[in-house]
Amino acid sequence: MALFCNFTIFQKPFVPSCSSQKTQFSNTPQNTNQDTIFKIKGPATLSGHVTISGSKNSSLALLAATLCCSGSSLLHNVPNISDIQAMASILSSLGAKVESFDGKMMINSDGVGKVEVDSEEMKKIRGGFFVIGPLLARFGEVVVALPGGCDIGKRPVDLHLRGLRALGSVVELRQVQDGKVWAHAANGKGLVGGRFQLDYPSVGATATLMMAASMADGITVLLNVAKVMIEGISTDVFVPDYWALIKGAGTDTLVIWGKSLYGSECVIRPDRIEASTFMIAAAITRSCISMSPVIPSSVSCLIDKLSEAGCKISQLDQHILRVSAVPAYVGDDLKSFGIKTSPFPGFPTDLQPQIMALLTTCNGSSLVEESVFDNRMTHARELQKLSARIQVSKSSAVVFGKDEGSSLCGSPVTARDLRGGASLILAGLAAKGTTVILKIEHIERGYEKIDTKLQILGADIERLTPLPVLL
Ligand code: EPU
Numbered sequence: 001m002a003l004f005c006n007f008t009i010f011q012k013p014f015v016p017s018c019s020s021q022k023t024q025f026s027n028t029p030q031n032t033n034q035d036t037i038f039k040i041k042g043p044a045t046l047s048g049h050v051t052i053s054g055s056k057n058s059s060l061a062l063l064a065a066t067l068c069c070s071g072s073s074l075l076h077n078v079p080n081i082s083d084i085q086a087m088a089s090i091l092s093s094l095g096a097k098v099e100s101f102d103g104k105m106m107i108n109s110d111g112v113g114k115v116e117v118d119s120e121e122m123k124k125i126r127g128g129f130f131v132i133g134p135l136l137a138r139f140g141e142v143v144v145a146l147p148g149g150c151d152i153g154k155r156p157v158d159l160h161l162r163g164l165r166a167l168g169s170v171v172e173l174r175q176v177q178d179g180k181v182w183a184h185a186a187n188g189k190g191l192v193g194g195r196f197q198l199d200y201p202s203v204g205a206t207a208t209l210m211m212a213a214s215m216a217d218g219i220t221v222l223l224n225v226a227k228v229m230i231e232g233i234s235t236d237v238f239v240p241d242y243w244a245l246i247k248g249a250g251t252d253t254l255v256i257w258g259k260s261l262y263g264s265e266c267v268i269r270p271d272r273i274e275a276s277t278f279m280i281a282a283a284i285t286r287s288c289i290s291m292s293p294v295i296p297s298s299v300s301c302l303i304d305k306l307s308e309a310g311c312k313i314s315q316l317d318q319h320i321l322r323v324s325a326v327p328a329y330v331g332d333d334l335k336s337f338g339i340k341t342s343p344f345p346g347f348p349t350d351l352q353p354q355i356m357a358l359l360t361t362c363n364g365s366s367l368v369e370e371s372v373f374d375n376r377m378t379h380a381r382e383l384q385k386l387s388a389r390i391q392v393s394k395s396s397a398v399v400f401g402k403d404e405g406s407s408l409c410g411s412p413v414t415a416r417d418l419r420g421g422a423s424l425i426l427a428g429l430a431a432k433g434t435t436v437i438l439k440i441e442h443i444e445r446g447y448e449k450i451d452t453k454l455q456i457l458g459a460d461i462e463r464l465t466p467l468p469v470l471l
Contacts, residue, residue, distance in 0.1 A: 040428035054268035060127030133212030193218030228344035379420030
């Protein structure tokens with residue numbers, strides 16, 4: 001039975017029953033240091049099947065949500081990537097017991113007693129900030145360092161903070177050193193239900209406020225929420241009285257009843273951005289590959305765009321997709337198409353860089369518009385080093401296809417952020433010659449074993465760590 005959750009909070013006590021070998025959480029997911037590079041020899045032709053890992057962003061939110069629960073929570077299908085390791089470190093630094101084994105994570109936060117989160121890991125990932133809601137609700141006070149994350153533009157937390165104020169807290173932003181947020185419950189005890197309308201459907205603020213409201217005393221109404229946080233809820237299997245806790249799934253308004261929450265068990269849904277990246281890999285290499293598990297409705301925007309370009313996408317089973325762009329099928333080759341990113345269910349900003357790489361190989365020119373983040377075009381410069389012809393103006397770019405001056409050719413390039421780095425891998429697969437990608441630690445924040453998965457599909461990609469120079 002499909003059991004994918006994007007976001008759930010548990011209300012029934014969960015008794016851990018896993019007998020597998022457990023290991024205390026380790027901080028070395030993929031053995032990457034700052035000198036490790038990817039070397040890709042192209043052009044590649046891919047074939048076969050790839051397994052999609054659990055969603056990074058759902059895992060980050062659910063890991064933080066375990067702080068809302070007493071007892072143990074067991075998450076299945078958690079990807080082994082550095083952002084998750086950083087989140088696990090943050091939970092451990094607070095006093096939570098975190099164990100990982102066989103793609104699962106068991107978290108028990110009964111021992112958490114700290115209200116100050118000052119872990120170095122906070123500066124690395126955005127999701128670390130999610131702990132503010134549960135800690136504030138549990139202890140009536142919290143001090144949290146401002147979060148890091150990919151450098152893709154301004155990433156304020158004003159909506160998180162204004163929402164927490166609407167739930168009965170006093171919040172101050174202290175700009176000491178890197179900046180910290182200090183918040184305490186106005187009543188000296190905990191949060192109380194309230195009403196808050198987000199100016200923008202922020203994914204992070206929605207997650208923060210869902211967690212805080214789930215533990216607040218009374219009912220909370222959140223308006224203009226990010227629908228992505230609850231997409232797919234109707235296909236999920238929840239504990240029977242889940243619906244009594246949060247109503248409004250699939251709409252932009254959530255009504256949340258605060259309660260005492262207990263740890264439970266859930267399976268993280270497949271990562272729609274990873275699945276989409278492999279779909280684009282099939283397209284950019286004019287290959288045919290299949291992938292699972294994928295929730296087809298979660299990638300429907302991309303299915304539409306790839307179909308418009310001329311690819312054939314087939315659903316082989318409930319959670320299996322096949323993407324074909326083989327020359328015999330696409331005839332005169334793929335046609336260019338335009339995209340404009342917007343909040344879910346619009347075209348995902350997290351796919352804009354990968355689509356830009358694909359468009360350099362299509363026929364015709366296209367317009368790529370980024371409307372979610374204000375500095376998410378730095379990959380264009382790296383793609384230009386691979387002989388792509390792209391003109392960037394602020395947050396939009398005209399991408400010229402292969403018949404208009406782009407002709408991908410291998411070169412050294414640098415990953416500047418996670419998805420931009422993925423676009424370089426895709427371009428490297430399509431480029432003639434050798435592409436060397438530096439700073440792959442950005443890519444490994446969000447893609448589990450991407451090199452191994454591509455090797456299985458037939459790509460010539462190597463992970464190389466230069467030996468230290470002996471003086
Ligand atoms: N915004 C505000 N104020 C806020 C919060 C957000 O103005 O308090 C603005 C941001 O400046 C931005 C826009 O709202 O312009 C969207 O930000 P949002 O809060 O929705 O994004 P996020 O929570 O910071 C998450 C994902 C990102 C993904 C975005 C958009 C996590 C950990 N990160 O970020 O994932 O791009 O939503 O879908 O969930 C990635 O996986 O590569 C990635 C960057």
